[in-house]
Amino acid sequence: MLYGMIDIGSNTVRMAIYRIEGAHVEMLMKKKHTVGLAAYLKEGVMQQQGIDKAVEILQEFKAFLLAFNITHVVAFTTAALRNAKNSQAAVGEIERLTGLPIRVITGDEEATYDFIGATHDLSEEAGLLIDIGGASTEIVSYSSGKIEQKISLPIGSLAFRTKYVHGMLPTKEECQAMREEAEATIRSATAFAGVREASIAGIGGTFKGAAALYNALFDEPFENTKMKTSRIPEIIQRFDGGHGLNEDMIAILMKTVPDRIHTVIPGLIIAEVLAERFHSKVITYSDSGVREGYIYAEVLAH
Structure with missing residues (x-):
């Protein structure tokens, strides 16, 4: 099984592709963009520019996954979006514009x-x-x-x-x-x-x-x-x-x-x-x- 994982971090947004066979896990490749989402937090609020940056990268990653018919995909986000005062609204907009469900994982x-x-x-x-x-x-x-x-x-x-x-x-x-x-x-x-x-x-x-x-x-x-x-x-x-x-x-x-x-x-x-x-x-x-x-x-x- 090919498995795509997208990690929306505070500094970088990464996508890694794994091959999982039984208990064996092998990373085949990874792509990353240094976006710096944490820098788009102003007084605790994620700015529209940060949301737009995340959407742009995720749309690129989604196109790559679709091209190789990789359907097992999970996307999660950490501190920058998790700690934003408008976290729910920002994540919701990113999901709506990309069609990717995003899990906000706790600290x-x-x-x-x-x-x-x-x-x-x-x-x-x-x-x-x-x-x-x-x-x-x-x-x-x-x-x-x-x-x-x-x-x-x-x-x-x-x-x-x-x-x-x-x-x-x-x-x-x-x-x-x-x-x-x-x-x-x-x-x-x-x-x-x-x-x-x-x-x-x-x-x-x-x-x-x-x-x-x-x-x-x-x-x-x-x-x-x-x-x-x-x-x-x-x-x-x-x-x-x-x-x-x-x-x-x-x-x-x-x-x-x-x-x-x-x-x-x-x-x-x-x-x-x-x-x-x-x-x-x-x-x-x-x-x-x-x-x-x-x-x-x-x-x-x-």
Whole structure:
């Protein structure tokens, strides 16, 4: 069975095509557009321009699915549309104009699917799973392969960039303002107060970009997925918008994070604060997440 999955995120809109045979899941291809829906939230309301952008991309994806007669399709959306004051109306208009039913998954559901997808092939029995999205950050603590605590926090890479950053890259002062909000928000997650020395599995675009940037800066092989958290502040400082970037640094940004140049540093600031809070020495990037978790939980389980 060919299965199409569309993930309308706060930063990107993605479509992935999977082949599912029994319990075997193989991703055949994926397409994405960096739309930045979270940036179209004005005073909590999703603007018409954001709705129009989503519709345009979804119509393109739908035409692709129809061309290959892929009829098993699910579309879901996360923080940007979920948290909008006009969420129901905005999602309803997108559904009407595209003919695609869209499921608004809760922060709790997103954290659960993240966990299922990322830990399916993970060797660690205990630790933290973190997904820094465009408008929200999901944190899951787990032990013996089971969830202990989970939370969705209202901080994200694109939301921070939109709120605090005026240039392409943040200044030192803007970095500090983002760091302070991240620290205050993460302190509010009191259910995680006792978590210490936790290994972190990072999923999603922020950690994917961070891993690529890390490997380029520190001469690690392309396939390396482990990042020492002690080096994250150095990455942030190197790309401080207050300093002039030389040609080599600009080239590294363009080669490693072409779609996330404007959001990778805000995302890394959240990662830095989380690593400090949980006294974590290493972050391991996992390429599986919410979409794979949805398949394991909602498709294969039925």
